[in-house]
Amino acid sequence: MPAPDPQDPARCCSYRAVQKRLPILSWLPRYSxxxxxxxxxxxxxxxxxxxxxxxxxxxxxxxxxxxxxxxxxxxxxxxxxxxxxxxxxxxxxxxxxxxxxxxxxxxxxxxxxxxxxxxxxxxxxxxxxxxxxxxxxxxxxxxxxxxxxxxxxxxxxxxxxxxxxxxxxxxxxxxxxxxxxxxxxxxxxxxxxxxxxxxxxxxxxxxxxxxxxxxxxxxxxxxxxxxxxxxxxxxxxxxxxxxxxxxxxxxxxxxxxxxxxxxxPQGLPAFQLPLFSEVAPNSTVPFSRMVQDMGxxxxxxxxxxxxxxxxxxxxxxxxxxxxxxxxxxxxxxxxxxxxxxxxxxxxxxxxxxxxxxxxxxxxxxxxxxxxxxxxxxxxxxxxxxxxxxxxxxxxxxxxxxxxLPMFDAGIFRTLWRVKRLDLVPLCVTFLLCFWEIQYGIVAGVLVSGVLLLYPIARPPIKVSDRGELLVQPGSSLHFPAIEYLRDTVCGRALAAASSPCSVILDCRHVSSIDYTVVVGLADVLRELRKRGLSLTFRGLQDDVLQALLSAGLEEFQHFTSWQEAEQCGEAEPGSSWALLFPCAERSPLATGCIQ
Structure with missing residues (x-):
C-alpha cells in the first residue's frame, strides 16, 4: 500500500481536516x-x-x-x-x-x-x-x-x-x-x-x-x-x-x-461591502490614497x-x-x-x-x-x-x-533584576508611544531586533595563551560575524610573541556556517599564508566540514583531535595557536589530515 499523500484532495477534505478548520464540530456532538x-x-x-x-x-x-x-x-x-x-x-x-x-x-x-x-x-x-x-x-x-x-x-x-x-x-x-x-x-x-x-x-x-x-x-x-x-x-x-x-x-x-x-441611530447596520473610496467636499479619495494614508x-x-x-x-x-x-x-x-x-x-x-x-x-x-x-x-x-x-x-x-490595570509598574523592577538590557526596548517603546503609537511599536521591535542580532554579529570568542593561542567562538558563525572573526584571528596571530605561528580553528560549538563565512575563511587562509602562518581546523561538525570541503579551499587542513594534529606534524610543541572554533564530536567525514 502506498503511503497517503498529504496533498491528496480527498485527504484534505476528510472529516478530520474539516473538523480542524471548524472547531465547533469537535465539541457540538458532545454538547449537553x-x-x-x-x-x-x-x-x-x-x-x-x-x-x-x-x-x-x-x-x-x-x-x-x-x-x-x-x-x-x-x-x-x-x-x-x-x-x-x-x-x-x-x-x-x-x-x-x-x-x-x-x-x-x-x-x-x-x-x-x-x-x-x-x-x-x-x-x-x-x-x-x-x-x-x-x-x-x-x-x-x-x-x-x-x-x-x-x-x-x-x-x-x-x-x-x-x-x-x-x-x-x-x-x-x-x-x-x-x-x-x-x-x-x-x-x-x-x-x-x-x-x-x-x-x-x-x-x-x-x-x-x-x-x-x-x-x-x-x-x-x-x-x-x-x-x-x-x-x-x-x-x-x-x-x-x-x-x-x-x-x-x-x-x-x-x-x-x-x-x-x-x-x-436606532436599528441594525446595513450588510454591505465597505467603501473603497470616499467622497470628500471637493474631490473623491481613491482606494490607493486611503491605503497610503493608513500606511x-x-x-x-x-x-x-x-x-x-x-x-x-x-x-x-x-x-x-x-x-x-x-x-x-x-x-x-x-x-x-x-x-x-x-x-x-x-x-x-x-x-x-x-x-x-x-x-x-x-x-x-x-x-x-x-x-x-x-x-x-x-x-x-x-x-x-x-x-x-x-x-x-x-x-x-x-x-x-x-x-488602568494594564499599566505594569513592576515590569521595570523585574527587568532590572533579570536582564537590564531588556529595559532598552521597553523604555523606547514606552516613551515613543506617547508621541505616536506606531513609532513606539516599530522602534521597540527594531531595538529588540538589534539586541537579538548583536550576538550573531559579535559571537563570544575565548582566547587563551598557553604557549599556543587558543581562540574559541562560543556559537555558530554567520555572515555578520566574519569581519569580527577575521580581525580577531589575524590580529592575535600576528601579535603572538613566538613566530612562526599556527592558527587552530576548533569548531566544537559551530553547528552551521554560511557562504559568506566560507569566503571570509578563504581570505583569512590567504592572508595568514602571506605572512608565513598556517590555519588549521579541528573538530568540525559534519555540516560545517561538508561546506568547507565543497568550497575547495586551498591548503585546507583539519583534524579531529590534538593527537591527530601532532601525528600529522602540524602541531609542534611551543607553536602558537591563534583561533579556536569549537566542535566536540568526532565527524565521520573527518579522516585526518587533508592537504
Missing part, C-alpha cells in the same frame, strides 16, 4: 444541557459588560458611539464556529480602539476599510501558517506599549470626567490643554465621574475578595452570594444604568448638569490584534487546561474582521476583561458568544433611544477602570 445552562449565564453576563464598554471604546477610537456596538456582535458569532478557546470573546478593546484612532483619523469610512484590509491580511497569514511571526515581538515591547496605552487612554478620558470640550487628541497637547483649562470644569460631570470611579473600583475590589461559591449553606446564603457576585461582575452595566437614570431624572426636572452621549497601520493593526488574541487565548488555555491553535485563531480573527467590515465594524480583537468574565462565569464552550451577540443586536434594535441619557463621564469612568 448542563453546558447550555452555563453558556447562557456566561453569555448574558458578558453581554451586560460589552454594551457599555462598546459605547465607551468607540469614544476612544474617535468614532460615533454606535460603531462600538456595530463592532461587538460579529466576533461573537464567528468565533463560536472557528475559535479554539472556550473562553475568548472578540470585540472592541481599548488598545485596538487607540490604534484605530491613530490610523483611521476618526473617520468611519477609514475605520471600516481598515477592518476589511486587516482581516484579509490575518486570513492570508492564517492560511500560510505565519503565526510564528508574532514570536518576534518581544515581551518588553508588548509591556511598553500596553503600559503607555493605559496612560494615554486614561488621560484621554479625563476631559470627559471634567466636562471639557475641544481638547486635542495628541497626548502632550492634551496634557497641556487639560491643565490649562482645568478651571472650566463642569461640576456635574466631575462629581458624577468621580462617583462612578469610586463605585467601579469598590465593586471590582469586592469581586476580587469574594470567596468560592457556597455549596452547602442555606438557600438564602446562596442567593445573597449570587446577587453580590452578579452585581460585582456586571458593575459596568449597573453603574452606567444608574448614571443614565440620574441624568434622565435631571432632564425630567428641566435641567441637565451632565454632558450626555446624545442621539444614537504602516496595515501591518501594526493586524499584528497587534492577533498578538492580543493569541496571548489571551494561551493564558486562559493554560489556566483551564486546554490548547489553542494559533493559526486557526488567525483564521477566526481574519473572518471576523472581514465579515465585520460588512456591518460597519472597526477592527476587533480578543478582550482580556470580557474573557476573564466569561471564564469566571463558567463558560463551557464558545456558544456563550451567541447569547452575547444576540444581546448586542437587541440593544441596537430596541434600546438605542435609552443610550441618549448615558453621561459621557460615566463611560469615561468605565474606560479608566478597564485600562
Amino acid at each position: 444541557l448542563a453546558w447550555l445552562q452555563l453558556d447562557l449565564i456566561a453569555g448574558a453576563t458578558v453581554g451586560l459588560t460589552v454594551v457599555p464598554q462598546a459605547l465607551a471604546y468607540a469614544e476612544v477610537a474617535g468614532l460615533p458611539v454606535q460603531y462600538g456596538l456595530y463592532s461587538s456582535f460579529m466576533g461573537c458569532f464567528v468565533y463560536c464556529f472557528l475559535g479554539t478557546a472556550k473562553d475568548v470573546t472578540l470585540g472592541p478593546t481599548a488598545i485596538m480602539s487607540l490604534l484605530v484612532s491613530s490610523y483611521a483619523f476618526h473617520d468611519p469610512v477609514y475605520a471600516v476599510l481598515l477592518a476589511f484590509l486587516s482581516g484579509c491580511i490575518q486570513l492570508a497569514m492564517g492560511l500560510l501558517r505565519l503565526g510564528f511571526l508574532l514570536d518576534f515581538i518581544s515581551c518588553p515591547v508588548i509591556k511598553g506599549f500596553t503600559s503607555a496605552a493605559s496612560i494615554t487612554i486614561s488621560f484621554n478620558q479625563v476631559k470627559n470626567i471634567l466636562g471639557l470640550q475641544g481638547i486635542p487628541r495628541q497626548f502632550f497637547l492634551q496634557v497641556y490643554q487639560t491643565l490649562r483649562r482645568i478651571g472650566e470644569t463642569r461640576a456635574g460631570d466631575a462629581i458624577l465621574g468621580l462617583a462612578c470611579l469610586v463605585a467601579l473600583t469598590g465593586l471590582g475590589a469586592m469581586k476580587s475578595r469574594l470567596p468560592r461559591a457556597p455549596s452547602v449553606e442555606l438557600l438564602s446564603t446562596r442567593v445573597s452570594y449570587r446577587i453580590v457576585w452578579i452585581s460585582a461582575t456586571a458593575r459596568n452595566a449597573l453603574v452606567v444604568l444608574f448614571a443614565g437614570l440620574v441624568a434622565y431624572s435631571f432632564q425630567v426636572m428641566g435641567s441637565q448638569p451632565f454632558t450626555l452621549t446624545g442621539k444614537i 504602516d497601520g496595515l501591518a501594526v493593526v493586524p499584528l497587534m490584534g492577533l498578538l492580543e488574541t493569541i496571548a489571551i487565548g494561551k493564558a486562559f488555555a493554560s489556566q483551564n487546561d486546554y490548547r489553542i491553535d494559533p493559526n486557526q485563531e488567525l483564521l477566526a480573527m481574519g473572518v471576523t474582521n472581514v465579515l465585520g467590515s460588512f456591518v460597519s465594524s472597526y477592527p476587533v480583537t480578543g478582550s482580556f476583561g470580557r474573557t476573564a468574565v466569561n471564564a469566571q462565569t463558567g463558560a463551557c464552550t464558545p456558544a456563550g458568544g451567541l447569547v452575547t451577540g444576540a444581546l448586542v443586536l437587541l440593544s441596537l434594535a430596541y434600546l438605542t433611544s435609552f443610550f441618549y441619557y448615558i453621561p459621557k463621564a460615566a463611560l469615561a469612568a468605565v474606560i479608566i477602570c478597564a485600562v
Whole structure:
C-alpha cells in the first residue's frame, strides 16, 4: 500500500481536516444541557459588560458611539464556529480602539476599510501558517506599549470626567490643554465621574475578595452570594444604568448638569461591502490614497490584534487546561474582521476583561458568544433611544477602570533584576508611544531586533595563551560575524610573541556556517599564508566540514583531535595557536589530515 499523500484532495477534505478548520464540530456532538445552562449565564453576563464598554471604546477610537456596538456582535458569532478557546470573546478593546484612532483619523469610512484590509491580511497569514511571526515581538515591547496605552487612554478620558470640550487628541497637547483649562470644569460631570470611579473600583475590589461559591449553606446564603457576585461582575452595566437614570431624572426636572452621549441611530447596520473610496467636499479619495494614508497601520493593526488574541487565548488555555491553535485563531480573527467590515465594524480583537468574565462565569464552550451577540443586536434594535441619557463621564469612568490595570509598574523592577538590557526596548517603546503609537511599536521591535542580532554579529570568542593561542567562538558563525572573526584571528596571530605561528580553528560549538563565512575563511587562509602562518581546523561538525570541503579551499587542513594534529606534524610543541572554533564530536567525514 502506498503511503497517503498529504496533498491528496480527498485527504484534505476528510472529516478530520474539516473538523480542524471548524472547531465547533469537535465539541457540538458532545454538547449537553448542563453546558447550555452555563453558556447562557456566561453569555448574558458578558453581554451586560460589552454594551457599555462598546459605547465607551468607540469614544476612544474617535468614532460615533454606535460603531462600538456595530463592532461587538460579529466576533461573537464567528468565533463560536472557528475559535479554539472556550473562553475568548472578540470585540472592541481599548488598545485596538487607540490604534484605530491613530490610523483611521476618526473617520468611519477609514475605520471600516481598515477592518476589511486587516482581516484579509490575518486570513492570508492564517492560511500560510505565519503565526510564528508574532514570536518576534518581544515581551518588553508588548509591556511598553500596553503600559503607555493605559496612560494615554486614561488621560484621554479625563476631559470627559471634567466636562471639557475641544481638547486635542495628541497626548502632550492634551496634557497641556487639560491643565490649562482645568478651571472650566463642569461640576456635574466631575462629581458624577468621580462617583462612578469610586463605585467601579469598590465593586471590582469586592469581586476580587469574594470567596468560592457556597455549596452547602442555606438557600438564602446562596442567593445573597449570587446577587453580590452578579452585581460585582456586571458593575459596568449597573453603574452606567444608574448614571443614565440620574441624568434622565435631571432632564425630567428641566435641567441637565451632565454632558450626555446624545442621539444614537436606532436599528441594525446595513450588510454591505465597505467603501473603497470616499467622497470628500471637493474631490473623491481613491482606494490607493486611503491605503497610503493608513500606511504602516496595515501591518501594526493586524499584528497587534492577533498578538492580543493569541496571548489571551494561551493564558486562559493554560489556566483551564486546554490548547489553542494559533493559526486557526488567525483564521477566526481574519473572518471576523472581514465579515465585520460588512456591518460597519472597526477592527476587533480578543478582550482580556470580557474573557476573564466569561471564564469566571463558567463558560463551557464558545456558544456563550451567541447569547452575547444576540444581546448586542437587541440593544441596537430596541434600546438605542435609552443610550441618549448615558453621561459621557460615566463611560469615561468605565474606560479608566478597564485600562488602568494594564499599566505594569513592576515590569521595570523585574527587568532590572533579570536582564537590564531588556529595559532598552521597553523604555523606547514606552516613551515613543506617547508621541505616536506606531513609532513606539516599530522602534521597540527594531531595538529588540538589534539586541537579538548583536550576538550573531559579535559571537563570544575565548582566547587563551598557553604557549599556543587558543581562540574559541562560543556559537555558530554567520555572515555578520566574519569581519569580527577575521580581525580577531589575524590580529592575535600576528601579535603572538613566538613566530612562526599556527592558527587552530576548533569548531566544537559551530553547528552551521554560511557562504559568506566560507569566503571570509578563504581570505583569512590567504592572508595568514602571506605572512608565513598556517590555519588549521579541528573538530568540525559534519555540516560545517561538508561546506568547507565543497568550497575547495586551498591548503585546507583539519583534524579531529590534538593527537591527530601532532601525528600529522602540524602541531609542534611551543607553536602558537591563534583561533579556536569549537566542535566536540568526532565527524565521520573527518579522516585526518587533508592537504
